Amino acid sequence: MLHPFKAVSLSYKKAPLEIRELIALDEAACRRFLHMLHHDLHLQDLLVLSTCNRTEVYYAADRDQSPAIIEALTQLKQLPDAAAYYPYFDILDTYEDAVQHLFEVSMGLDAQVVGDLQISNQVKMAYQYSADADAAGPFLHRLLHTIFFTNKRVQQETAFRDGAASTSYAALELVEELTADVANPRVLVVGLGEIGADVCRHLGDSRQFSDVTICNRTRHKAEQLAAECGVKVVDFENLTQSLREADVVISSIARDTPFFTRELVAHLDVLSYKFFIDLSVPRSIEAEVETVPGVLVYNIDAIHSKTSAALERRLAAVPQVRAIIAESIAGLGDWAKEMMVSPIIQKIKGALETLRQEELERHLKKTSPEEAKRLEDVTRSLMNKVLKQHVLQLKAACKRDNADQLVDALTELFDLENQPTTA
Numbered sequence: 487m488l489h490p491f492k493a494v495s496l497s498y499k500k501a502p503l504e505i506r507e508l509i510a511l512d513e514a515a516c517r518r519f520l521h522m523l524h525h526d527l528h529l530q531d532l533l534v535l536s537t538c539n540r541t542e543v544y545y546a547a548d549r550d551q552s553p554a555i556i557e558a559l560t561q562l563k564q565l566p567d568a569a570a571y572y573p574y575f576d577i578l579d580t581y582e583d584a585v586q587h588l589f590e591v592s593m594g595l596d597a598q599v600v601g602d603l604q605i606s607n608q609v610k611m612a613y614q615y616s617a618d619a620d621a622a623g624p625f626l627h628r629l630l631h632t633i634f635f636t637n638k639r640v641q642q643e644t645a646f647r648d649g650a651a652s653t654s655y656a657a658l659e660l661v662e663e664l665t666a667d668v669a670n671p672r673v674l675v676v677g678l679g680e681i682g683a684d685v686c687r688h689l690g691d692s693r694q695f696s697d698v699t700i701c702n703r704t705r706h707k708a709e710q711l712a713a714e715c716g717v718k719v720v721d722f723e724n725l726t727q728s729l730r731e732a733d734v735v736i737s738s739i740a741r742d743t744p745f746f747t748r749e750l751v752a753h754l755d756v757l758s759y760k761f762f763i764d765l766s767v768p769r770s771i772e773a774e775v776e777t778v779p780g781v782l783v784y785n786i787d788a789i790h791s792k793t794s795a796a797l798e799r800r801l802a803a804v805p806q807v808r809a810i811i812a813e814s815i816a817g818l819g820d821w822a823k824e825m826m827v828s829p830i831i832q833k834i835k836g837a838l839e840t841l842r843q844e845e846l847e848r849h850l851k852k853t854s855p856e857e858a859k860r861l862e863d864v865t866r867s868l869m870n871k872v873l874k875q876h877v878l879q880l881k882a883a884c885k886r887d888n889a890d891q892l893v894d895a896l897t898e899l900f901d902l903e904n905q906p907t908t909a
Contacts, residue, residue: 488581488819488822488823489546489581489625489822489825490546490547490548490581491531491544491545491581491584491585491625491629492544492545492546492550492551492552492577492578492579492580492581492584493542493543493544493545493577493578493583493584493587493588494542494543494545494555494575494577495540495542495575495576495578495587496509496540496541496542496571496574496575497539497542497576497596498540498598498787499576500573500574500575500576501574502787503767503769503785503786505571505574506538506539506540506541506767507767507768507769508563508768509536509541509559509563509565509571510536510538510541510767510768511534511536511541511562512536512740513611513615515536515562515563516534516536516612516615517615517618517619518562519534519543519559519562520532520534520615520619520621522558522562523543523545523555523558523621524619524620524621527551527554527555527558529545529546529547529551529555530545530546530547530621530623531544531546531621531622531625531626531629532546532616532619532621532622532626533545533588533612533613533626533630534612534615534616535591535608535612536612537604537605537608537767538653538681538765538766538767538786539597539598539767539786540591541559542591543555543559544588544626546623546625546626550577550579552575552577552579553572556568556572556575581822585629585815585818586811586815588609588629588633589633589636589811589814589815590811591605591609592605592606592609592633592636592637593606593636593637593640593646593807593811594606594646595804595807595808598653598789599652599653599655599656599789599797600797600800600801600804601646601647601652601797601800602652602653603652604652604654604680604681604684606637607680609633610634613626613630624825625822625825628818629818632817632818635814636811636814639810639814640807640810643810644803644806644810645799645800645802645803646799646800646803646804646806646807647800648796648799648800648803652684653681653765653786653789654681654684654685654687654688654765655684655688656789657681657685657688657736657763657765657789658685658688658689658692660763660784660788660789661673661689661695661734661736661761661763662692662694664734664761664782665694665733665734665761668733670696670697671695671697671734672697672699672731672732672733673689673695673697673698673699673732673733673734673736674698674699674700674701674720674729674731674732674734674735674736675689675698675699675700675701675736675738676700676701676702676725676735676736676737676738676739676745677701677702677739677740677766677770678700678702678707678711678738679738679740681738681765682736682738683711685736685738685765686698686700686715686717687711687714687715689715689717690714690715690716690717698715698718699717699718699719699720699728699732700712700715700717700718700719700720701719701720701721701722701725701728702722703722705719705721726753726754729751729754730754730755732760733759733760733761734760734761734762734763735760735761735762736763736765737762737763737764737765737766737770737771738766738770739766739770740766740770741766741768741770742768743768744768744769744770744771744772745770745771746762746764746770746771746772746775747772747774747775748772748774748775748777751775751778751781752778756778756779756780756781757780758780759780759781759782760780760781760782761781761782761783761784762775762781762782762783762784763783763784763789764784764785764786765786765789767786769785771783831877835873838869838872838873839869842865842866842869845865846861846862846865849861
């Protein structure tokens with residue numbers, strides 16, 4: 487086993503939206519959960535990733551800790567009967583499966599919209615949370631930096647990042663479809679998080695929509711985006727009138743409970759069709775809103791990518807992306823193998839240093855300071871050459887996957903079982 491790296495994953499593949507929104511974690515909850523797992527369960531190399539499509543925990547432990555992790559997660563979310571949620575989780579309890587999965591998630595291969603760029607930023611944020619909590623060890627640092635480098639290669643060497651196939655672009659395509667028969671449709675975007683802001687940019691770039699209004703609790707952010715995209719701004723306090731006027735309302739509000747309730751929408755006096763598109767997890771539009779006459783609601787699971795040249799190019803590039811991932815994982819594996827023999831190298835260094843010091847003590851009493859200096863330099867140089875040779879042999883054996891025999895021989899030769907590890 488290269489490293490005891492494992493993962494617990496709940497995603498759109500097995501969990502419907504009503505389950506994902508119960509489990510979803512915002513930034514504050516992610517940070518609290520990291521602290522719980524690190525200090526209460528004593529897990530290392532921790533990464534907690536929560537998006538609209540998935541909530542995942544990556545960790546290092548000798549034994550599968552998924553039941554304890556799921557139990558802690560349901561406690562954090564104040565959900566009864568943790569066992570009821572087990573079937574929605576995938577358990578990746580081997581290094582190979584967990585590493586492969588994180589690479590595929592980070593590249594966008596595992597996204598609902600293949601190649602979605604937003605996931606790479608979300609992985610970076612999750613890594614920052616881990617670093618801030620001092621929950622990332624040498625392996626996770628190496629793994630994430632390898633993933634970031636792989637992401638750059640994918641962007642530079644393939645067509646996988648080409649075009650605008652993403653959740654936000656899929657939302658634009660849905661709006662285009664819904665308003666195909668509406669002259670100069672009026673679109674209102676409420677909530678300007680990452681996805682909401684991207685939707686605004688797509689609407690601003692589209693020639694099909696000239697009447698777009700945006701609203702955010704922080705007006706300054708809305709004004710900046712409005713200047714960038716050429717759209718209008720409405721204050722949050724004046725939202726009701728804009729809701730009445732809009733043909734399409736796109737909600738990307740981050741909160742634990744729905745903002746748009748049936749009661750709120752029923753008071754809008756809908757005279758014709760009004761479309762609500764919910765890009766939030768947990769949902770920001772109450773399911774009962776659709777019982778209001780004339781109102782149709784589309785949630786995140788209804789945002790499917792339309793067949794487009796951009797998506798086709800991405801799908802065609804998938805084999806290239808997988809090949810680049812395979813190269814990166816192989817390189818990470820070589821590093822992990824070398825890390826496995828690092829304690830042996832340190833012990834050999836300690837054993838050689840002990841021998842060197844013993845010999846110097848026997849001879850330095852009878853030498854001048856100049857001779858002592860020469861002996862110090864010569865013996866240290868000789869020790870480093872011997873050590874380098876053993877290190878090269880060990881690294882070569884690691885790449886051949888037969889380091890065990892060499893480790894056993896060196897352990898016996900230098901009596902490493904009784905040799906403490908040096909820093």
